[in-house]
Amino acid sequence: MNLTTITWNVNSIRSRLGHLQQLLREQQPDVVMLQELKCEATEFPHLEIQAAGYHAALVGQKTYNGVAVLSKQLGRVVANALPGDDSDTQARFIDVELPGGWRAISVYVPNGQEVGSDKYAYKLNFLRRLHTYTQGLLASEAKVLIGGDYNVALTDVDVHDPKTWQGQILCSPAERQAVYGLLHQGWRDTYRQLHPDAHEYSWWDYRSGGFERNLGLRIDYILASPTACDRLQSSAILREPRGWDKPSDHAPVVAGFIVF
DNA sequence: ATGGTGGTTCGACCA
Numbered sequence: 001m002n003l004t005t006i007t008w009n010v011n012s013i014r015s016r017l018g019h020l021q022q023l024l025r026e027q028q029p030d031v032v033m034l035q036e037l038k039c040e041a042t043e044f045p046h047l048e049i050q051a052a053g054y055h056a057a058l059v060g061q062k063t064y065n066g067v068a069v070l071s072k073q074l075g076r077v078v079a080n081a082l083p084g085d086d087s088d089t090q091a092r093f094i095d096v097e098l099p100g101g102w103r104a105i106s107v108y109v110p111n112g113q114e115v116g117s118d119k120y121a122y123k124l125n126f127l128r129r130l131h132t133y134t135q136g137l138l139a140s141e142a143k144v145l146i147g148g149d150y151n152v153a154l155t156d157v158d159v160h161d162p163k164t165w166q167g168q169i170l171c172s173p174a175e176r177q178a179v180y181g182l183l184h185q186g187w188r189d190t191y192r193q194l195h196p197d198a199h200e201y202s203w204w205d206y207r208s209g210g211f212e213r214n215l216g217l218r219i220d221y222i223l224a225s226p227t228a229c230d231r232l233q234s235s236a237i238l239r240e241p242r243g244w245d246k247p248s249d250h251a252p253v254v255a256g257f258i259v260f
Numbered sequence: 261a262t263g264g265t266g267g268t269t270c271g272a273c274c275a
Contacts, residue, residue, distance in 0.1 A: 064268090206275090
């Protein structure tokens with residue numbers, strides 16, 4: 001038995017519903033972590049997702065953000081916001097407990113706009129809050145997956161042109177250090193675990209033909225707890241959906257796990 | 261190229 005999981009920043013679920021349905025048909029994932037729904041819960045395409053065979057747990061927001069966990073088996077929402085800042089009302093985090101000792105978190109880390117900006121400070125603070133939250137999760141034996149758009153390219157291998165991007169947003173030392181902090185806690189980057197040297201990207205700017213010229217960055221990850229990573233079987237970045245008609249600017253990232 | 265494209269929403273913002 002295999003548990004197939006996907007993380008995908010869809011850049012509006014209503015604009016991308018057809019692509020999502022095709023992805024679900026083709027990949028038959030058990031768990032899907034979505035980011036940038038860009039809609040309230042009432043506007044979420046509940047019927048279509050249910051018709052595809054999935055339960056949906058989500059945090060919605062008008063115009064911006066919004067995250068969801070889709071699962072074939074019914075889950076239970078453990079948290080619908082990242083603790084640590086009561087003034088933060090952005091829909092960027094949902095933690096769902098699933099049957100069989102699995103747990104799936106969908107996270108949309110702030111972009112940060114520009115190094116040194118207010119949004120950059122918010123991004124670093126969000127990553128600190130995430131670090132605090134994830135520390136507690138490792139104490140349990142739960143098989144935890146944290147899938148999301150981290151908006152950080154971890155190393156220069158994850159960047160098409162490291163010189164141009166050096167020190168820029170998505171690549172600056174402080175944000176890289178913050179995500180490394182998660183790895184130091186014990187979380188594993190499932191894609192890099194199985195493809196140590198691959199230069200593959202998960203996001204390409206819409207502008208200037210970024211995808212056609214492969215000017216990409218790898219900023220979407222499925223991090224796994226050690227107990228989950230013990231069962232890691234496969235991982236991939238699905239380039240194809242990025243080439244579909246009117247695509248998201250992100251590619252889905254897959255991780256497969258053995259289930260006994 | 262102080263640009264470029266796309267989503268939301270209808271001017272401006274976010275990415």
